[in-house]
Amino acid sequence: MIDPLNAVAAVGRGTIGAVRGTGAATLFGVLGLSHLLRPPFYWRMFLRAFVEFAYFSLPVVALTAVFSGMVIALQSFTGFSRFNAAGAVAGVVALSVVRELAPVLAALLVSGRVGAAMAAELGTMRVTDQIDALTTLSTNPVKYLVTPRLLAGLLALPLLTVVADILGVAGGFLVGTVKLGFSGHTYLVSTFDILTSTDIIAGLSKAAVFGFLIALMGCYRGYNSRGGAEGVGAATTSAVVAASILILAFDYVMTELFFAR
Amino acid sequence: MSATPKIAMSATPKIRIRGLRKAFGPKRVLDGVDLDVAAGTSMVVIGGSGSGKSVLIKCILGLIEPDAGIVEIDGKDVLQMDWEQREQVNACIGMLFQAGALFDSLPVWENVAFGLLARHKVDRAHARQRAVDVLAQVGLDASVVDLFPSELSGGMQKRVALARAIAAQPDVLFFDEPTTGLDPIMGAVIDGLIVDCVKRLGSTAIAITHDMASATRIGDRAAMLYRGKIVWEGEAGGLLHSGNPLVEQFTHGLREGPIHMELRR
Numbered sequence: 001m002i003d004p005l006n007a008v009a010a011v012g013r014g015t016i017g018a019v020r021g022t023g024a025a026t027l028f029g030v031l032g033l034s035h036l037l038r039p040p041f042y043w044r045m046f047l048r049a050f051v052e053f054a055y056f057s058l059p060v061v062a063l064t065a066v067f068s069g070m071v072i073a074l075q076s077f078t079g080f081s082r083f084n085a086a087g088a089v090a091g092v093v094a095l096s097v098v099r100e101l102a103p104v105l106a107a108l109l110v111s112g113r114v115g116a117a118m119a120a121e122l123g124t125m126r127v128t129d130q131i132d133a134l135t136t137l138s139t140n141p142v143k144y145l146v147t148p149r150l151l152a153g154l155l156a157l158p159l160l161t162v163v164a165d166i167l168g169v170a171g172g173f174l175v176g177t178v179k180l181g182f183s184g185h186t187y188l189v190s191t192f193d194i195l196t197s198t199d200i201i202a203g204l205s206k207a208a209v210f211g212f213l214i215a216l217m218g219c220y221r222g223y224n225s226r227g228g229a230e231g232v233g234a235a236t237t238s239a240v241v242a243a244s245i246l247i248l249a250f251d252y253v254m255t256e257l258f259f260a261r
Numbered sequence: 262m263s264a265t266p267k268i269a270m271s272a273t274p275k276i277r278i279r280g281l282r283k284a285f286g287p288k289r290v291l292d293g294v295d296l297d298v299a300a301g302t303s304m305v306v307i308g309g310s311g312s313g314k315s316v317l318i319k320c321i322l323g324l325i326e327p328d329a330g331i332v333e334i335d336g337k338d339v340l341q342m343d344w345e346q347r348e349q350v351n352a353c354i355g356m357l358f359q360a361g362a363l364f365d366s367l368p369v370w371e372n373v374a375f376g377l378l379a380r381h382k383v384d385r386a387h388a389r390q391r392a393v394d395v396l397a398q399v400g401l402d403a404s405v406v407d408l409f410p411s412e413l414s415g416g417m418q419k420r421v422a423l424a425r426a427i428a429a430q431p432d433v434l435f436f437d438e439p440t441t442g443l444d445p446i447m448g449a450v451i452d453g454l455i456v457d458c459v460k461r462l463g464s465t466a467i468a469i470t471h472d473m474a475s476a477t478r479i480g481d482r483a484a485m486l487y488r489g490k491i492v493w494e495g496e497a498g499g500l501l502h503s504g505n506p507l508v509e510q511f512t513h514g515l516r517e518g519p520i521h522m523e524l525r526r
Contacts, residue, residue, distance in 0.1 A: 138379065138380055
């Protein structure tokens, strides 16, 4: 028989753990960002992280964006043609991609690719004493390992999102003109007519926040991992899961901020 | 280094530890450690697995925050220092980790010159040359400088880690189980290199080990850590004939004696 007090205690422990974890991760992020204002800054580490974030993620983000744009064009055409609104396809593709799909899909993909690798790398460094070795070599581990990655995430995701925006719209354009019979000129005019600067700024702002969250979760979980290979594995998994949930939660919050009337 | 140190212990010790305590949950790992290490001497701390040797070193280095106690280096309590002050102290310290703790994303030369590069004391060209010179001191030639740690054998990794520890010519050196995982010959080679480096630099050294051969080779003095306290201290040469039943049992590897291993059946 389940003891109700035990169940309440378990809920309480879980809540306290979640609040404590949120606070610790927030402080970790603030500490990491604060080192941006205090030299030295490790540019080589930043460039390495930036290349990992932006360059090596480019193929997977590009492919996903193209196919997403194509699918949205096809789905919206089949849906809207029932209401004689097929002409809205270009606008729907543009708004969907720029406001939501490009930043969110890019972030989720980068979280699985770079966030996981980041957690695994820092976790391995933790359990093999490499982070302690940094301290003994008079190097602040947060400044050396975390700050460059946070900045790289913050700057790289918007760039990836710009690429995803262009390729997503291009995917929709391809399906719209080749398969659905839109004229290229009309499709492009509809696209540019509907997009506003707020749409683009909102998408890129979301991307910057998502990039920061991916780097934060990867670094935080990896930096604090314990217990050898199993601990590193757990840190990697939790980094991706936490980042994915945070991306979707912050997506809602930022959508409210930018678009709620 | 096997000779008795001539430095009077009444002078301010290079490292002074008083009442150092650290517990993890209910387990008291360090329970009031008192230890002095005179400048220019090598102190070997022996003790069984899990006796708190590594925790002791990590507390001195500031990697673990102790619950109570004093750790002084050159008369200054390092536990009361902020991060910047601590960084300056660490700049005069070298540490050889048990498993090397080499940065596996960096080539050998950057590992060795890491401290110099991180503190922006030298440019990369000079740092590389300095790494080549230090690697030569530990018996490694220039062919390894561009390799990555994963491409080296265990013995070579230990040498690179030793080179990294001495690259900045530190005043104080720490060695955590320097011969663990090495064959006896390679262990003796590493011990010899450690002795040479400490002599050449004139550094103060603290080594922790449970390898008795290594302890007598490296140390001027020795201390035994048991149940969180230093239970014996004396000349390293006298380790095998200390007269202390705890030390006798440990150094001779006897099953019977005052030390009881906690085994679950």
